[in-house]
Amino acid sequence: MTRPQSIQTSVDPVIFTVFDDKLHILVVRRNIEPYNGCWSLPGGLIDCKEDLDIASAATRKLKEKTNLSGCYLEQVATVGSASRDPRGWSITIVYFALIPRPGEIALTATHGASEVRWEPLNNDGIGIPLAFDHEKLIKMALERLRSKVSYTSVAAHLLDEAFTLLDLQNIHEIILGRKVEKKTLMRRYIGSDLLLKVPENRHEGRMRPAQLYQLKERNKVHYFVRSMEGPREE
Amino acid sequence: MTRPQSIQTSVDPVIFTVFDDKLHILVVRRNIEPYNGCWSLPGGLIDCKEDLDIASAATRKLKEKTNLSGCYLEQVATVGSASRDPRGWSITIVYFALIPRPGEIALTATHGASEVRWEPLNNDGIGIPLAFDHEKLIKMALERLRSKVSYTSVAAHLLDEAFTLLDLQNIHEIILGRKVEKKTLMRRYIGSDLLLKVPENRHEGRMRPAQLYQLKERNKVHYFVRSMEGPREE
DNA sequence: TATATTAAAGTCACAGTGACACTAAATAAC
DNA sequence: GTTATTTAGTGTCACTGTGACTTTAATATA
Incomplete structure (x- = not known):
């Protein structure tokens, strides 16, 4: 029996908010390889030392960028394959978060992300190219959000x-x-x-x-x- | 920056079928540690060599036990924490599968699982103790199944x-x-x-x-x- | 032919929605 | 003050799909 290869495991929160009559999500600019310089979701690897479970990993990511806690957070889906990251097999657990009052929030850059900003969404998703499969992840989160809005509060x-x-x-x-x-x-x-x-x-x-x-x-x-x-x- | 600890990553399909006027799920008896001798879901680690993505890992698990392919398969949720497996941080991606005609299916034991059988479910879930948090995983899958049955086909x-x-x-x-x-x-x-x-x-x-x-x-x-x-x- | 049994269609009240008309409450202009 | 204007909130009606129940249809057997 061979020792299993390690799988990189991350969480990617899709953080929604509304201002200027538009839905926006939080994106960060990567300053590390791969996709150095590209915009991406504010996700990151699960930290086995720091995080007790995957929900707290998602909460931590949210807090790092927005300093918010206690907002609505829901798991959307998990995607993983050999090809979505050029470095090898990887998995990411996608969450969506809903943030009120974005005007009052100070965004914080963290290591690995030199810039943080709100990017507007149009009907089909985001308008800028993103790292990895993040464009698809956003579409999944957006679809879930739209669907839930139409039958929940x-x-x-x-x-x-x-x-x-x-x-x-x-x-x-x-x-x-x-x-x-x-x-x-x-x-x-x-x-x-x-x-x-x-x-x-x-x-x-x-x-x-x-x-x-x-x-x-x-x-x-x-x-x-x-x-x-x-x-x-x- | 420390090298990240490795996270064990598995898929756990909850395989539903109906016979004798009852809902049943497929369980296997483990013959390896931990939980040696306990019944559990027919899941297992993702194999980076074998599996292209997580859906194909779930399909593979399903095929190993039932030799079926092409049945309905849906991702339910992902759970992961430092404590759910005594060996350390682990993640599992829960799927549910729907199988028709269980009478015509030959169940196959595989390595790590000495027995395979259909176990009936009652209103609250499964009636026997299971390894890890599998009882909870089944409840999640069952809840999803019930909910979807009431608003989909x-x-x-x-x-x-x-x-x-x-x-x-x-x-x-x-x-x-x-x-x-x-x-x-x-x-x-x-x-x-x-x-x-x-x-x-x-x-x-x-x-x-x-x-x-x-x-x-x-x-x-x-x-x-x-x-x-x-x-x-x- | 009558009867038992299940399949399928018919019927009616009810809840929740889309659409839109209508009334209520405030200010500004006169 | 009175009136116009603007948004807030209510009233109403047709429509859809459901739960509950009734009626009719199709078959085998006695």
Whole structure:
């Protein structure tokens, strides 16, 4: 029996946030080989000394770049093959994270990554070339996000603690890339008793003030029995 | 920078089938340490020489025990930690597979596993103690299977190529552990144009013969827009 | 021919959605 | 003040798909 070759094992968090009416993800510029100088996901090898399990490895990566903890984090899938890294067999476990208030976050460069920035996503994924198979990993995460947004309450984790129903509607429309009926979101979120009224309102310009809400259970995702179906065909 | 410790990386397929009106999974008895003599999932290490990617590692494991290929296989999740294997940091990628006609399959013992058998599942999972965290892995796979059965057409992959609507109903009821309306399945499967009528009928005893169907696209899973909700509350 | 048995179609109430009209609450302009 | 304007939130209706139940169809046997 031969000693098994070692497999490089990493986690790659796809960190989503929304600003300027667009979905963005966090990318870093590599300053080590391979793919030196390329943009990539802010992932890295699992550290057997540091990490107790793979979730904590993903949390650590997230914290290194954004200094955030406690945000929504979900495992998407694992890809691994002999060919995805020129150095040999490798595996990566893809996560997605949802970050509110990106404006208030200071991004931190770490060793192996000289720059960190938010990159906008269009309908098909990212617009710039990335290292390894990261473009595909992002597409997987994006597909999962879109799918979950249409049948769960997960999109609310991209918003501040207090938000209006319009905020919720905008987030859904940005992620799904289409119009969403505000009435549907009302019925879903309030009908499923997910929201708590905050005693203040939000008031901009000369319009009627909007009720502020917060999630009753900040760390829970509600599964609706139907998925939002989008516009009617004719 | 220290040389990273090596992480043992395996795949663990949870192989489901249905007979005797019960859901069963394939288990093997280990004849190597650790957990020598314990039952476990028919998984094993990824072989960098043999396997091109993790899906083919899972396919290989499936083929070694059942000699089957081409059955439905889906990645469930990846678990990994410093503590799940007494030998040190390890990762396993959990798959689930759906096997029709288990009666016609010859199970094969391989090195590391002296016995292979089908073990019935009850509502909470498996009834016997298993090696490592395999009991938890099975619960994850079972939860995923139940969930997918209630909003996709995946259950049909547990049936012969040709089946009746009653077969379909039985499979659903066995997996979900509750009554399912046959009318609902009719509407879903035929309404979504998933089935093709086979020119013969099945005819047992003195009852009306049942129409045989087969999936139009054997390798596709259809997503219904609603999940089956179960009996009405009062 | 009547009966038993299962297959399949029919029917109805109900829940949740998409679409859109309508009312409510605030400010700004007059 | 009154009115116009803008956004917030409600009302309503048709439509889809489900759960629950009923009715009809097809077969073998007594």
